[in-house]
Amino acid sequence: MSNSALIIGAGPAGLMAAERLLAQGAQVQIFDAKPSIGRKFLMAGKSGLNLTKNEPLAIFQNQYYGASAQLAPMLNDFGPADVMRWANALGADVFSGSSGRVFPKAMKASPLLRAWLVRLQDAGAELRVKSRWKTLSKDGCFGFETPSGPAQITPDVAVLALGGGSWKKLGSDGQWVDILAQHGVL
Structure with a gap:
């Protein structure tokens, strides 16, 4: 590195x-x-900060239509479940709405961003x-x-x-x- x-x-x-x-x-x-x-x-x-969608990775990847194959390695490395774990690790509990979209329970970005900055600076x-x-x-x-x-x-x-x-x-x-x-x- x-x-x-x-x-x-x-x-x-x-x-x-x-x-x-x-x-x-x-x-x-x-x-x-x-x-x-x-x-x-x-x-x-x-507007709530839709972080990802809570669905199986294969279905999630297909939402990218023509770019699905190109994005697959990146989404395999950091997919929807990883995004949810990442947010939770920053203290932003998340929930899935009726459409499967994932939001922080706080329904705003500022607490998540502040926690992220602290982690980066630390x-x-x-x-x-x-x-x-x-x-x-x-x-x-x-x-x-x-x-x-x-x-x-x-x-x-x-x-x-x-x-x-x-x-x-x-x-x-x-x-x-x-x-x-x-x-x-x-």
Whole structure:
């Protein structure tokens, strides 16, 4: 396992990546452009926070239609039962509604997110907000604008959990597209 890991984006994908990397012994830094993290996750929590669906894995996988085969290895690694165990381990008891959808009993995201952050920070994750990714050099150095000025980081591994531009005030504004395009990624 690489020793240092940079995660850009502190939504659920970035936080889950941090959790997995920390479990492998990586030193994890999480950067997010917004002043607080998990903003879209918290917004989803306003309507109850549907975490998964309580059904057999084979049925669950088939809900992804054309992508079922591609997603199967990931869903086998972390399927609906794993999501429920994960939430319970964070102190968020869950229940299944009449449709099989799984929700935290609290019917909101904030307690789950707070517990998740505590677990990540207790495991050694460093979280930096108001830190916008601006550059990437050919040697893998990531440049950020931070409240204390420019920062440069060259990690052993990087995870780009950048989100989409669907709701700019809550999450990504898509500015990362230009950086990746400059490197021929897009």
